[in-house]
Amino acid sequence: MPLNDERPASTSSGEDQGSDVESSSERCDSITSTSDLDCSRESFTSDCSSKHCTPSSSPPKTLTLDGVLESVRDLSDLSLAHEIIVNHNFHLEPNSLPQDSLWKVVRDNVHKAFWDILESELNDDPPEYGQAIRLLEEIREILLSFLNPGANRMRTQIMEVLDMDLIRQQADKDTVDIQGLSSYIITTMGKMCAPVRDEEIKKLRESSDNIVTLFREIFRVLDLMKADMANFAIDNLRPVLQRQSVEYERAKFQSILEKTPNALDHTTSWIKSVLEEVLSATTPTGQPQGKRQQAVPGPFQILNAAFLRILTWDYNKSPLPETWMTDETRLREIQWKLQQCQAVNEVLLIVYSTIGGPIQGLPSLSDRLKRVTSVLLDGMHSPDFKLKEALEGVSAQICCELNKSLTERNYPALTPALQATFAGQICSITQKDNPIRTLVEDRVQQYFTALICDPKPQARLEQVPAGLTSVKTELAFIGAKFITLVNYNKTVYGPFYADIIRKLMFSGSPPAAHPPQTTAQDSVTSN
Template sequence: MSLEEVMKAAKGVSNMVLAHEIAVDKNFKLEKFDPPDNSIEKQVRDVMHKAFWDHLAQELAQDPPTYDQAFVLLQEVRDNLLDITLPHHNKLRQEISETLDVDLIKQQTEHGLLDFSQYSQYVLSIMARLCAPVRDETVRNLMKESDVLSVFRGVMETLDLMRLDMANFTIQQIRPHIVAQSVTYEKKKFAEYLKTQNDGLELTRAWLLSHVKPEDLTVPDDLEIRGVVNSVINRAYMELLSWPDEKMFPETVVLDGSRILELRDRLSQVCILGSVLLVTLTAVGPMITQPDAFKLKLKRNLCIILDPALSDSETLALMDNLAEQIIKEVEDHLSENEKPQLPQSAKNALKAQVLEIKNPEHRIRSLISKRSVEFIATLLGSTTTSPVQIPPGLSTLQEELAHICGTFLRLVAHNRSVFGEYYVDILTDHIKTERQKKQREEKKEESPKENAVACTSSD
C-alpha cells in the first residue's frame, strides 16, 4: 500500500477512537493539555511564550512603537474569536472580521491613529457575549486590567479555554447522533484498518479460540453452532474481568482497554470489601446489636478509605487502614450500646483475619469473587429482563456491583455490535473446520476395517 493510504487508515482509526469514546462515555469531554512539570515540552513551550510576549513588549515600548508582533497577535485573536462563534452568528462574524481587519489596522498605524487598548476592550466585549457563565468572572477581571499586555495575555489564555468550552458544547449537542451512528462508523473504519494489516485479527482470534471447549466441537449441525458460538463469546468477554496487565488486548477490545482494567480492579475491590464485611460480622456478629445498620455504616466508612484506590495494588496497600477502621467502628458501636470493649487479643485476632484477605486464595475472598463472576456471567448470558438475585454476601454492596455490571454490559453490547460479525465468522469457521477434520479422521479409521472385512469375504 502507498504511504498515503496507510496514513489515511491511521487517521481513520484516530477518528474511530474519538467517536467510540464519545459513544460509550456519557461524561466524555475534551480537556486542556498541560505538559508535565520539568518536562522538555513544558520548558520549550514556556520559553517560546515568554519570548513572544517579551518581544511584543519591546516593540510597544519603542518610540515610535512597532506593531509587527501586535499584528500577529490581533490576527490570532480574530481567528480564535471566529472559531468560537455559532453557525447562526453571521452578522457577528462579519463584524469581528471587519473590526479586526489587519490591513485596516496597519493603515491606522501608518497615520498614528492606532489605539491598542481600544481593540483589547472590543475583544473583551465580544468574549463577554460568547463565553460560558463559568468564564464571566475571568472576563470581568480582564476588563478591569489597565496593562494592555496583561490583558491580551489573559485574552489568549481565556480564548483557549473558550474554544474547549465550545468544542465540548458541540460534542454534547451531537452526541445522540454520534451514538446512533457510531456502530456503523466504527465498522467502516475498522474494515479500512484491516486492509492495511496482514492479519489485523491475530490477537482476537487467539483470544476467542482459547475459550472453545472440546464439547463445543461436537455440535451435530450448523443450527446448533449459533448457540455454541454465543457461549464462547460470552466466556471470552468474562475473561476480560481478570485480564493480566502485561498481556496485550485483542485488537477489537483495545479501545476499551483502560475501562476494562478499571472495571477489573473495581470488581476486585468490591470482592475484597465484601470479604472484609463478611469476616468482620462473623467475628463480632454476636456483639452487634443492629447488624444491618452496623454493616451499612461500616461499608460507608470503608468506602471512604478505599475511594482513592484506583488499582488492585492500591487497594491492598490500604488493608491496614481498613483493619484499624473496623476495630474503631466495633469499639464505637460497643460504647454506644454500653457493652464491654474488645480485649486486645480479640482486636489483634480481628486485624489478622482482615489482613489475611490480601491473599487472592483466601477462602472467603475466593468464594465472593466466584459468586460475583458467576452473577455477571448470568447477566451477560441472560436473554430476558427478569431480575437476577444478588449473590449471598454481596447484598450490602448491591449498588457498587450493579454499577460494575451496568458499565461492563454496555461495553460488551457496543463491542459486540461493532465486531460481532468477526467473532461469529472466526468461531464458526473454526468449529466447522475442526468438525470436518474429525469426520475425515473417523472415515480413515473405518476404511481399514471395511477393507479387512472385504478381504475376509473374498477369501
C-alpha cells in the same frame, strides 16, 4: 458559535443475549446480524440488511505509511465518537499541561519570549508593530472561526476593522490605535461567547493592565471560548451519533481493518484461548480415550466466556483485544471497583463468621464497618498501595468499632488473642488460595455469568449469590456498567467475532495451543 441570542445552550444527551443454538456454521452466522443498540439479542439472531453488517472481503494489502496514518486518523475518529456516545459527561477542557512537566516549561518559556518581544517592540521609540500585527491577525482568524456560515454581516465587520493591510499602513505612520482595536476585539468576543464567559469578558472590559497583559488575557479567554465552541458542537453531534452509533463505529473499524493487516490479532488470540478453554471443559472424561467425542460449543457460549474474561483481564500480560480498546479506561475502573468491592466483602465475611451472634441484625454497625473498610482500601489498585498494611489498619479499626458496639450492649470486649487471630484472618486474604477469597471470587463470577447470559440482565442486577449481600448495591452498580459495555460491544463487533469463531471452529482442525499470526483480512473474510 452562535451570536447574541443564539448563544449555545447545553444539549441533553440522551442492552441482551440469547442461548446457544445447534452445532453448525449457522450458529456463527447468527452472530453477524445486528439491529439497533437496544436490541442486542436480535442483533445476534435476526437477518441484517445493513451495508456494514458483515466485514467486507478483500485481498490483503501491503502496509504503507499512508495507510498507517489513515488508520491512526480512523482510530482517533472512532475513539472520539465512541467516547461521545457512551460518556454523556464527555467534554473538552482548555489545553492544559501537568505542572512541572517538560512540555509546560517549554511552552511557558516560548510564550514568555513572545510577550517580552511584543512589550519591547511597543516600548521602542518609535514603536515597532511587527509582533502586534501578527497577534491581531491570529485573533482575527480565531474570531472568524467562531462564526456561523450565515453570519455575513459580522464577518464583514471583522474583516473591515481588522484589515491587516490597513493596519500595516497605519503602523508605517505610527498611527495604529492598539487600545481601540483591543476594545473592539473584547466587544466582539462578548457577542460571540457563551453565557458562562460573561464574567471573563467583563473583567477584560474593566482591565487597567498594560496592553501586553491585556492581550495575554484576551488569548486566555479565546482559548476558553474555543473549548466552549467544541463542546457546543459535541452536544449537537451526540444525538446524531447515538442514532447511527453502531453503523458508524462498525464502518470505522472496517476501514481500519482494510488498511492494517494485523488489526485483529489480539482479538483472535483472545477468542481462540477462550475456545480452547471451553473445548477442554466440555470434553467428556468418562469414555475410553479412543471413543471420546468432543462436544462442540455454540458461539454464544464462547462469547459469554470471552466477555467474562474481559472482566478480570490481566493488563500486565497482554493488551486488550482491539475491539475493546475504546473502553479500556472504563473497563479498568470497573475492575478496580470490583476488586475493592470483593475485598470489602471478604473482610465483612470474616468479621461475621468470627464474632457471630453478638453483632447479627445490626444494620447500622454493618454499614459503619463497610464504610470504614471501603475508605481504608480506597486506591488498592495503585502500584504503590501496600495492601497488607492497609488490611492491618482495617483490622485495627474494625476491632475498635466492634469493641465499642459490644460494650455498649453489655457484651465482653474482644480479647487480645481474638483480635490477633482476627487480624491474621483479614490479612490472609492477600493470599490467592485463601478460602474466603476463593469463595467470594467464585460467587462474583457466578453473578456476572448470570448477567451476561440473561436476555434481560437488568432484572438480575439485585439478585446476588449468597455471601455477597453485604455489597449488593455496589455489585449492582458495577454490573449495570459492565453489562452495558458488553451488550454495546457485542452489537457493534458481532460480525467480526462471528468470522473469527467460524474460522476457528470450522477450519477443519482444532485450535492450536498457541494462536497463529493471523492477519486481519484472514479473520474477517474466512468462512
